Amino acid sequence: MIEVENLEFAYSPKEAMVLNGISFHVDKGEMVAVIGQNGAGKSTLLRQLNGLSKPTKGRVTVAGLDTRDTLVSAMAKHIGYLFQNPDHQIFCRTVEDEIGFGMKNIGMDADTIKERTEQTASLLGLMGKMDAHPFNLSRGERQRVALAGVLAIEPDVLVLDEPTTGQDYKECIEIMEIVKDINRKGAAVLMVSHDMEVVLDYAQRVLLMLDGRIIDDGRARDVLRRRDALESTGLRPPQIIDVALNLRGGDDGGDDGCVGGSGGFNGAGPGQGVFSKACGGDFSEAYDVDTMVEAIKWKKTSLNEDGRGL
Numbered sequence: 001m002i003e004v005e006n007l008e009f010a011y012s013p014k015e016a017m018v019l020n021g022i023s024f025h026v027d028k029g030e031m032v033a034v035i036g037q038n039g040a041g042k043s044t045l046l047r048q049l050n051g052l053s054k055p056t057k058g059r060v061t062v063a064g065l066d067t068r069d070t071l072v073s074a075m076a077k078h079i080g081y082l083f084q085n086p087d088h089q090i091f092c093r094t095v096e097d098e099i100g101f102g103m104k105n106i107g108m109d110a111d112t113i114k115e116r117t118e119q120t121a122s123l124l125g126l127m128g129k130m131d132a133h134p135f136n137l138s139r140g141e142r143q144r145v146a147l148a149g150v151l152a153i154e155p156d157v158l159v160l161d162e163p164t165t166g167q168d169y170k171e172c173i174e175i176m177e178i179v180k181d182i183n184r185k186g187a188a189v190l191m192v193s194h195d196m197e198v199v200l201d202y203a204q205r206v207l208l209m210l211d212g213r214i215i216d217d218g219r220a221r222d223v224l225r226r227r228d229a230l231e232s233t234g235l236r237p238p239q240i241i242d243v244a245l246n247l248r249g250g251d252d253g254g255d256d257g258c259v260g261g262s263g264g265f266n267g268a269g270p271g272q273g274v275f276s277k278a279c280g281g282d283f284s285e286a287y288d289v290d291t292m293v294e295a296i297k298w299k300k301t302s303l304n305e306d307g308r309g310l
């Protein structure tokens with residue numbers, strides 16, 4: 001669905017490359033997160049995918065279309081793109097028109113536009129705001145309006161630059177559940193997020209960027225537990241993995257093997273009691289980080305259902 005080969009990009013011929021030899025591909029039905037510190041080149045990379053910005057060297061293909069020789073309007077039929085800043089996306093005078101704009105642009109019929117506009121607005125809590133001018137809404141609401149316009153198209157490829165910015169916890173989950181639903185129906189999703197918990201909960205795969213390069217590409221749980229690599233880019237593992245790693249005694253390198261670290265969780269190490277207490281289980285054997293993450297997640301969910309929180 002998305003193929004990027006040896007991509008290099010500079011904003012002008014006089015400036016240095018901002019993207020330095022990037023290659024990866026994303027298949028149908030995959031949900032991939034791009035993470036990295038500010039200025040790493042995440043948004044610059046995403047902007048290459050809708051054809052608004054073309055490679056200086058290398059090749060970008062989305063849904064079989066090479067961005068170098070495809071019109072942006074033709075790309076728009078296959079790719080839904082959410083800008084990092086919603087104000088770069090919004091220009092209609094009402095929320096309803098804004099949500100319907102992309103669908104109208106690619107030639108959908110009026111009945112489908114109306115139906116999908118209402119459906120998406122309702123899912124994103126915007127039904128009461130349909131006649132409002134988007135610029136009278138809060139930043140978080142404008143983000144949801146821009147996102148609604150993108151999601152309503154149900155494109156083959158979704159490219160989202162920080163889709164949960166400005167949202168509270170509940171709104172963040174609502175947005176991500178809609179994205180997950182579209183992804184389950186087969187769309188490829190590539191999203192930038194600074195929220196490592198969201199990345200762990202929703203992305204199957206993670207691309208870690210540093211200075212315009214991808215320095216790690218793998219299963220979300222593996223990339224997010226390589227603490228040294230993450231910290232070299234100014235990021236920290238999500239809290240759940242941090243807890244599991246601390247219990248196990250450090251960075252386990254991210255493989256799937258069982259406990260081989262320096263104690264902490266293994267056998268009678270100091271972590272075991274803490275973990276057993278936190279999760280209410282009898283953990284007399286050694287567990288790997290994956291198992292601990294699952295157990296902590298499960299416990300967190302069941303406590304949340306009781307309304308007490310972890």
Ligand SMILES: Nc1ncnc2c1ncn2[C@@H]1O[C@H](COP(=O)(O)OP(=O)(O)OP(=O)(O)O)[C@@H](O)[C@H]1O
Pocket residue numbers: 011018036037038039040041042043044045084
């Ligand atoms: N329009 C532009 N013209 C020139 N340089 C730019 C432009 N946009 C971004 N840059 C530069 O390109 C580099 C990468 O920026 P980019 O916005 O892609 O980073 P990012 O990883 O998305 O950061 P953030 O997490 O802050 O959104 C930065 O050095 C930035 O200053």
Ligand SMILES: [Mg+2]
Pocket residue numbers: 042043044084161
């Ligand atoms: Mg950015």
